[in-house]
Amino acid sequence: xxxxxxxxxxxxxxxxxxxxxxxxxxxxxxxxIAVVMVKKAPRLSYREAPPSSCREAPPSSCREAPPSSCxxxxxxxxxxxxxxxxxxKGYDYSRGAVFFITFCVxxxxxxxxxxxxxxxxxxxxxxxxxxxxxxxTRRNPGLRLYAWVIMPDHVHLRIYVxxxxxxPLAAVGAFVGxxxxxxxxxxxxxxxxxxxxxxxxxxxCVSRExxxxxxxxxxxxxxxxxxxxxxxxxxxxxxxxxxxxLPESEWWTxxxxxxxxxxxxxxxxxxxSRSILPGEVAAVVARCLTAVEKxxxxxxxxxxxxxxxxxxxxxxxxxxxxxVVPDALATVYRxxxxxPGQFAAGRLLLLSRVAAAGDxxxxxxxxxxxxxxxxxxxxxxxxxxxxxxxxxxxxxxxxNRSRAV
Numbered sequence: 001x002x003x004x005x006x007x008x009x010x011x012x013x014x015x016x017x018x019x020x021x022x023x024x025x026x027x028x029x030x031x032x033i034a035v036v037m038v039k040k041a042p043r044l045s046y047r048e049a050p051p052s053s054c055r056e057a058p059p060s061s062c063r064e065a066p067p068s069s070c071x072x073x074x075x076x077x078x079x080x081x082x083x084x085x086x087x088x089k090g091y092d093y094s095r096g097a098v099f100f101i102t103f104c105v106x107x108x109x110x111x112x113x114x115x116x117x118x119x120x121x122x123x124x125x126x127x128x129x130x131x132x133x134x135x136x137t138r139r140n141p142g143l144r145l146y147a148w149v150i151m152p153d154h155v156h157l158r159i160y161v162x163x164x165x166x167x168p169l170a171a172v173g174a175f176v177g178x179x180x181x182x183x184x185x186x187x188x189x190x191x192x193x194x195x196x197x198x199x200x201x202x203x204x205c206v207s208r209e210x211x212x213x214x215x216x217x218x219x220x221x222x223x224x225x226x227x228x229x230x231x232x233x234x235x236x237x238x239x240x241x242x243x244x245x246l247p248e249s250e251w252w253t254x255x256x257x258x259x260x261x262x263x264x265x266x267x268x269x270x271x272x273s274r275s276i277l278p279g280e281v282a283a284v285v286a287r288c289l290t291a292v293e294k295x296x297x298x299x300x301x302x303x304x305x306x307x308x309x310x311x312x313x314x315x316x317x318x319x320x321x322x323x324v325v326p327d328a329l330a331t332v333y334r335x336x337x338x339x340p341g342q343f344a345a346g347r348l349l350l351l352s353r354v355a356a357a358g359d360x361x362x363x364x365x366x367x368x369x370x371x372x373x374x375x376x377x378x379x380x381x382x383x384x385x386x387x388x389x390x391x392x393x394x395x396x397x398x399x400n401r402s403r404a405v
Contacts, residue, residue: 091204096163100214100240102156103176103200110152111187111194118223125194126150128186129179133157136178142168143175147218151225155179156218158211176200203240209354210251213239227332234332235343241351245378247371253329256342256349260297260322261375267322268296269376271369272306273387280395284386285310287397292319296381299324299372301365306386320347324372326364327352373400 091097105111112126122130129150137145142165147158159175161168180196187194205211217239228236241254243261259265268291276284288310292298299322302311314321315338329352335343342348353368373383377400385398 093161093168094163094165097161097168098205098211099159099161099172100156100203100205100217101159101172101176101200102154102202103180104154104197106195106197108153111192112150112152112155114152115222115225115229118226120149120151120222122150125183125187125190125192126152128190129155129183132179132182132186136175136182139178140171140175142171147215149218149221151221156221158205158214158218172202173200203242204248206249213251213354224332234334237329237333239329245375247374250353250371252351252353254349254351255329255333257320257346258349260320260349261351261379263379265379266296267299267376267379267381269369269372269381269383270298270300270307270310271373271383271385272300272304272310273385274304274306275388276304276306276386276395278305281306281309284395285313288384289313289317289319291382291384292317297322299376301325301368301372303365315342318345318347320349322349322351324368325350325352326361326368327354 111123112129113120113122115121120126133145133148133150133155137143142162144160144162145157146160147156149156159172161172165171184194184196205214224236227234235255237253237255238258239253241252241258241261243252243258244263245261245267246252254261260267270288272284272288284306288298292314297320298310298314300307300310301324302308302321311321311323321342329350333350339348339350353371373385376383383400386395387398388395
């Protein structure tokens with residue numbers, strides 16, 4: 001049994017954050033919920049009042065106050081705070097917003113069920129958590145739940161905060177806090193010791209592409225779990241990958257040594273044009289390697305012949321590197337060629353970014369090279385572009401995009 005939410009059509013105008021469908025009612029028999037990957041839900045403007053079923057007060061049994069012991073402790077309090085979130089400074093959340101939210105069981109204990117054949121089999125406590133989600137959504141018409149999965153030790157949600165709420169962020173915190181509190185109460189009734197990690201993780205979804213990626217991530221979570229806990233586990237993809245060097249408005253994924261982008265390492269982005277002649281490659285590579293000797297970590301797409309030669313030289317030296325690709329990494333990643341040894345030694349970070357909708361392959365690569373240069377400069381490092389303006393002209397070495405040397 002899988003605890004997925006439905007995935008209604010996305011809004012046509014993300015600037016307005018409007019026209020989300022309503023949360024469909026859960027089946028009466030929670031034990032027979034099927035996997036729902038993509039279904040259409042009614043399209044409602046956020047100006048419309050929610051259906052009466054969403055305004056109903058919960059049954060009296062749901063209004064009973066839980067034991068006082070459930071109200072104590074920071075991890076189960078009625079209002080949780082976000083931690084590790086990516087929020088935009090100056091954004092007016094009263095206009096409406098879409099959040100990707102995660103909260104976890106303390107110690108990552110497997111209390112909510114198990115995963116079999118890429119499907120979540122919810123335990124009695126997992127079913128109680130699902131029931132709590134549905135009830136809390138009905139009690140909060142200003143919040144709409146569009147995608148969710150309850151995993152054995154954590155919960156993922158995509159929530160839409162309707163425009164007009166007096167304190168939208170507090171409303172989200174109260175929602176998460178109440179889900180934790182009521183689930184903890186049900187755990188006590190079942191004789192289970194449940195404790196939560198403090199607060200929760202959130203991320204503001206700022207584009208249609210990111211919302212689609214979040215829904216895909218939630219839907220693929222049981223599959224990812226099965227692969228990661230299988231006999232030959234691949235590498236775990238960090239999704240989304242947050243770094244102080246990356247733009248908040250973009251969705252990045254990564255696998256490998258994520259510490260390279262924690263802001264403490266100096267990066268040097270390298271873009272070597274295809275105009276570099278075969279006889280010039282060795283000298284260009286040798287000059288690029290001087291940056292490694294000075295403590296820089298090289299960042300590149302490693303696509304052109306000269307860049308591929310540089311990559312081989314880095315591998316031979318055992319030097320760290322960051323390789324960037326334009327397409328989002330899969331749910332999990334199986335290393336290729338010489339990558340296993342690099343990953344095992346902590347010398348490789350594979351980084352990817354979703355290309356903008358409608359971009360050609362050529363434009364996506366150019367945009368990615370610009371982004372790589374910005375990342376390197378943000379680290380306090382440098383950005384190098386080696387190119388030849390025209391046939392027969394000497395190579396130009398441009399640093400920080402401004403001068404030829």
